[in-house]
Amino acid sequence: MRILNASGCLDALVAPDVARQLDAFVTKTVTPLPREGSAPPRIAETAHGMLNAIGLANPGRERFLAEHLPRLGELGIPLWVSVGGFCAADYAETCSSLAGIEAIELNLSCPNVDEAADSAAEIVAACRRATELRLYAKLSAAHPDVAEVARAVAAAGADGLSLINTLRGFALDKQLRPVLARGSGGLSGPALKPIALHAVRVCSEATDLPIVGMGGIQTGRDALEFAACGARDIALGTVLFADPGAPARVRAELTVACVDAGVANTDDARSLAKSPETERKVPA
Numbered sequence: 391m392r393i394l395n396a397s398g399c400l401d402a403l404v405a406p407d408v409a410r411q412l413d414a415f416v417t418k419t420v421t422p423l424p425r426e427g428s429a430p431p432r433i434a435e436t437a438h439g440m441l442n443a444i445g446l447a448n449p450g451r452e453r454f455l456a457e458h459l460p461r462l463g464e465l466g467i468p469l470w471v472s473v474g475g476f477c478a479a480d481y482a483e484t485c486s487s488l489a490g491i492e493a494i495e496l497n498l499s500c501p502n503v504d505e506a507a508d509s510a511a512e513i514v515a516a517c518r519r520a521t522e523l524r525l526y527a528k529l530s531a532a533h534p535d536v537a538e539v540a541r542a543v544a545a546a547g548a549d550g551l552s553l554i555n556t557l558r559g560f561a562l563d564k565q566l567r568p569v570l571a572r573g574s575g576g577l578s579g580p581a582l583k584p585i586a587l588h589a590v591r592v593c594s595e596a597t598d599l600p601i602v603g604m605g606g607i608q609t610g611r612d613a614l615e616f617a618a619c620g621a622r623d624i625a626l627g628t629v630l631f632a633d634p635g636a637p638a639r640v641r642a643e644l645t646v647a648c649v650d651a652g653v654a655n656t657d658d659a660r661s662l663a664k665s666p667e668t669e670r671k672v673p674a
């Protein structure tokens with residue numbers, strides 16, 4: 391199992407030592423034009439997670455390619471670039487301008503932008519025509535049938551799935567006003583874990599694509615549970631804000647978690663939670 395960061399949760403240029411603990415670094419989502427993002431406050435703590443309304447703040451494709459990507463390349467870590475946009479052509483143009491990286495993650499699921507995007511499959515198909523790089527489709531569990539979306543992006547040429555993005559949430563201050571200037575935001579952290587495990591499980595049954603699981607992972611045991619649901623790799627997001635040492639810690643804890651669960655390694659655990667045998671053990 392490889393350990394990545396979740397897009398938007400680590401700036402490798404600001405914290406290269408944290409990034410070097412990872413097996414690959416995933417950038418914040420890059421859009422064709424620069425975006426300042428939403429007005430502050432953009433982050434709020436909630437009981438079991440965090441709300442953010444960053445709104446895809448990023449320097450835009452041109453500056454990213456000219457300034458950020460070369461500096462990221464110097465870190466010597468395999469790179470994934472997260473690509474966003476508002477129509478299939480936006481995504482495809484960015485994909486065709488990328489080279490020398492390990493993979494592209496298509497952010498098909500940001501809850502903090504209002505513009506409606508083209509369908510996930512349409513975007514993946516356009517990107518497939520634009521690049522030979524590996525394409526991971528990052529999906530949202532907000533769709534009523536995420537497995538159906540997984541099948542559609544697989545048919546359109548995706549090489550893998552990243553599951554899941556944040557889910558839309560809302561928090562109030564003492565005077566009952568919205569905490570975030572934007573109103574609602576994306577909920578991340580431990581509250582997401584059961585939802586993410588479900589999404590990984592049903593998508594791993596729906597397709598043969600490798601899955602990067604994420605959503606509330608804090609410990610090695612959490613990571614192992616994602617493997618048991620079918621994830622090949624995992625990504626750490628919100629936990630990095632509280633514990634920059636999380637990648638190394640989770641890696642060490644994984645070994646112990648495997649012993650405790652009676653499995654040899656994460657490959658051995660993969661898909662245990664989706665076997666028909668397990669299904670039968672679930673009380674009706």
Ligand SMILES: Cc1cc2nc3c(=O)[nH]c(=O)nc-3n(C[C@H](O)[C@H](O)[C@H](O)COP(=O)(O)O)c2cc1C
Nearest residue numbers: 396397398419442497554555578579605606627628
């Ligand atoms: C502050 C913040 C910024 C994020 N920015 C992005 C982003 O730019 N692109 C993206 O695909 N996901 C973004 N995400 C979502 C994460 O990559 C991840 O899917 C989500 O937070 C669930 O993982 P976690 O519970 O471990 O944080 C962001 C999440 C947070 C908390």
